Amino acid sequence: MRRVVISGLGAVSALGIGVPALWDGLAAGRSGIRRVSVCETTELTNPIAAEVPAFDPAAFLTPGDLLLLDRFSAMALVAAGEAWIGAGLELTDQERERTGVLIGTGMGGAERQDDAYHDLYDKRRGKSRPHPFTIPRIMCNAASSLVSMKYHLEGPTLCISTACSSGTHAIGEAAEMIRSGRADVMVAGGAEAPIVQGVVRAWEGLRVLAPAGDDPASACRPFSADRRGLVLGEGAGIVVLEERERAVRRGAVLHAEVVGYGATADGGHLTTPGVAQPVRAIRQALAQAGLAPDQIDYVNAHGTATRLNDATETTILKHVFAEHARKLAISSTKSMHGHALGASGAIELVATLMTIERGVVPPTANYRTPDPECDLDYVPNEAREMRVDAAISNSFAFGGLNAVLAIRRA
Amino acid sequence: MSELDTIEQQVIDLIARKERIPPGSITLDSTLQELGIDSLAGMDLLFDLEETHKLMISDEVAQQMKTVRHVVEAIRTAAQTAQADAATTLQP
Numbered sequence: 001m002r003r004v005v006i007s008g009l010g011a012v013s014a015l016g017i018g019v020p021a022l023w024d025g026l027a028a029g030r031s032g033i034r035r036v037s038v039c040e041t042t043e044l045t046n047p048i049a050a051e052v053p054a055f056d057p058a059a060f061l062t063p064g065d066l067l068l069l070d071r072f073s074a075m076a077l078v079a080a081g082e083a084w085i086g087a088g089l090e091l092t093d094q095e096r097e098r099t100g101v102l103i104g105t106g107m108g109g110a111e112r113q114d115d116a117y118h119d120l121y122d123k124r125r126g127k128s129r130p131h132p133f134t135i136p137r138i139m140c141n142a143a144s145s146l147v148s149m150k151y152h153l154e155g156p157t158l159c160i161s162t163a164c165s166s167g168t169h170a171i172g173e174a175a176e177m178i179r180s181g182r183a184d185v186m187v188a189g190g191a192e193a194p195i196v197q198g199v200v201r202a203w204e205g206l207r208v209l210a211p212a213g214d215d216p217a218s219a220c221r222p223f224s225a226d227r228r229g230l231v232l233g234e235g236a237g238i239v240v241l242e243e244r245e246r247a248v249r250r251g252a253v254l255h256a257e258v259v260g261y262g263a264t265a266d267g268g269h270l271t272t273p274g275v276a277q278p279v280r281a282i283r284q285a286l287a288q289a290g291l292a293p294d295q296i297d298y299v300n301a302h303g304t305a306t307r308l309n310d311a312t313e314t315t316i317l318k319h320v321f322a323e324h325a326r327k328l329a330i331s332s333t334k335s336m337h338g339h340a341l342g343a344s345g346a347i348e349l350v351a352t353l354m355t356i357e358r359g360v361v362p363p364t365a366n367y368r369t370p371d372p373e374c375d376l377d378y379v380p381n382e383a384r385e386m387r388v389d390a391a392i393s394n395s396f397a398f399g400g401l402n403a404v405l406a407i408r409r410a
Numbered sequence: 411m412s413e414l415d416t417i418e419q420q421v422i423d424l425i426a427r428k429e430r431i432p433p434g435s436i437t438l439d440s441t442l443q444e445l446g447i448d449s450l451a452g453m454d455l456l457f458d459l460e461e462t463h464k465l466m467i468s469d470e471v472a473q474q475m476k477t478v479r480h481v482v483e484a485i486r487t488a489a490q491t492a493q494a495d496a497a498t499t500l501q502p
Contacts, residue, residue: 063430067454127461132453 003259004175005410007252008087008240010079010189011350013337014050014233018082022337022347023354026362027383031217031336033231036195038071039111043197046209048216050233050338051195068133069146070109075236075343076143076191077150084151087240087252089185091153099185100155101144102174103238104166106342107194109138114196143191143236155183161342164302165397166190167237168345172261172405178243185246189238189346203232206271208306218366220339222303222332223310223378225371230304233338237346239353244410254410256353259390260289266400273312273396279319281402282392286320289406291390294324296406298361298391300352301378303332304339311373313394318376329386331379335365345395349405352393356409361386417489418482424458425478438479445478459485465492 011018014032015025025032033050041047057066057074060081066074080103091099116130116138136142141159148157156177160170167190174188194200203209210219210229221227247254262284266274286293302313310332318325333351340347355361360383367380390408397403418438426433429446436445442452452475456467459481465488475481 068450128464132457133450136450 002179002181003244003257004178004241005244005247005257006239006255006353007242007247008083009255009350009353010082010086010238011235011347012052012055012075012079013235013340013347014052015337016053017055017078019350019354022350023358026333026336026351027358027360029336029363029365029381029383031220031365033216033219033338035212035216036200039196041197043201044204046204046212048212048219048231049195049200050231050340052235068136070112070137070142071193072105072109072111072191072236073143073146075193075234076103076189076238077146079189079191079236079238080147080150080187083187083238083240087242089240095184096152097154098183099153100174100177100183101148101153101157102160102170102186102188103143103147104160104162104170104190104342104346105140105143105192106161106163106166107192107199108140109142110194110199111196112137114198117198147187151187153187162401162403163397163399164339164341164344165395165401165403166342166345167347168349168393168395168403168405169263171239171241171258171346171349172263172403174241175258175261178241184243186241187238188241189236190343191236192341192343193234194232194341195234200232210305220305220335221366221368222301222305222335222364223314223371223374224367225369227305227307227310229306230334230339233340233344235337235340235343235347237343237348237350239346239349256356256407257410258405259408260285260287260291260406262288262402262404264402266402268400270400271398273309274400275312275316275319277400278316278394278396278402281404282316282320282394285392285404285406289390289408291406291408293321295390296321296392297329297386297388298352298355299328299330300348300391300393301330301332302394302396303334303364305332305334309396313396314374314376325376328377329361329379329384330376331362331364333362345393345403348393349407352391353407356388356391356407359385359387361388417485420462421459421478421482421485424455428455436478438477438482440478441476442478455481463489465489
């Protein structure tokens with residue numbers, strides 16, 4: 001039976017560029033949510049987001065590359081670079097054919113799409129039509145393709161687009177590709193850069209965004225009774241997944257083992273989360289991992305801070321874990337890095353892995369008021385020193401698509 | 411400076427800027443390939459020229475372009491056609 005380990009990791013998030021910045025922010029309980037600055041805000045009623053601070057793709061990429069890129073791909077390339085260098089892989093031609101890429105995204109190149117359509121519809125801009133690179137810039141597989149080009153990887157390379165579960169599905173499916181023998185190494189994760197007026201305005205219409213208030217940093221309050229909705233974010237999380245024996249043989253650092261993956265669909269409502277199928281997804285992940293529910297120490301929750309999600313997710317966890325649910329440390333790191341849609345699950349998997357490595361559980365920030373419907377241990381506001389051997393990370397997407405990863409100490 | 415010289419210089423300057431090479435190294439007979447302009451870069455170059463001159467190069471003409479001269483001639487021809495069309499439309 002082939003096993004899968006994580007031998008490299010990278011992140012770009014509202015807490016900064018790189019895994020150290022992400023982890024320092026999470027461990028400090030610091031929110032990366034602020035007033036929107038990456039796009040104009042004239043059309044927005046609620047201009048806050050978890051933006052990546054000072055993200056300048058030109059600092060990492062050549063002018064030629066930049067012309068071909070959307071912001072989401074740039075973030076994927078930067079996170080993939082960190083993961084790739086960390087993994088320290090040197091591949092032969094034959095090994096390149098056994099190395100693939102699977103990066104999820106909910107929307108693809110939202111920034112370039114918004115800009116191109118704006119050029120077309122707003123004649124005051126003086127452009128007659130979208131730039132000819134618009135299609136390769138905005139296609140959802142652009143991030144996967146650009147990463148495969150950068151490192152000359154020739155194995156199975158594809159994209160998964162399952163809204164807020166994209167990153168989790170991508171890592172789970174990539175792990176399955178290694179288990180099944182289709183690949184030996186996979187660069188996997190998620191990337192998203194949706195902070196453009198067209199997208200944010202459309203999200204406003206769903207009435208699930210937290211109002212800015214006077215203090216944007218505290219706008220996202222998962223599991224807290226005074227929660228008021230989610231805050232959109234951006235970023236990328238990328239891991240290098242590797243067949244375990246191969247990684248051991250070459251002396252790689254084994255950050256964690258991906259032991260279980262569950263994927264189910266509600267087959268019910270487009271936006272209202274169900275209970276039965278997320279429960280089954282968690283059980284699938286535990287069963288594949290060979291872990292009993294009481295062996296899980298930490299849950300990185302989907303925890304969007306919408307009224308519906310947090311209460312439903314609490315119910316889901318009680319179903320799966322029964323009495324052990326009260327002993328779980330549960331946190332929603334979205335309270336700090338926001339909801340980066342297709343990147344979220346991947347950023348959260350990196351956070352979950354760091355929790356195991358560092359023996360510190362990141363908190364749920366902005367937790368103020370207990371909610372009778374959410375009565376578990378959400379590690380409020382302050383990180384907790386705690387040995388974590390096994391953990392799960394949940395993603396429950398619009399469209400009723402549930403993805404759960406289980407990882408353990410390698 | 412004649413109209414042709416202007417277009418010629420514009421094309422050369424634009425290529426020089428996009429490819430980061432000295433304008434002096436580009437001649438009318440330089441091939442796009444030797445200047446490092448692949449199919450994607452060619453599309454970008456034409457897009458900028460079309461937007462600047464407010465004209466359209468047909469896909470058929472664009473696909474035949476191999477040298478800087480081809481690009482210059484295509485722009486010049488399209489500009490003349492556009493001018494002629496404008497003159498026609500002005501007639502009662």
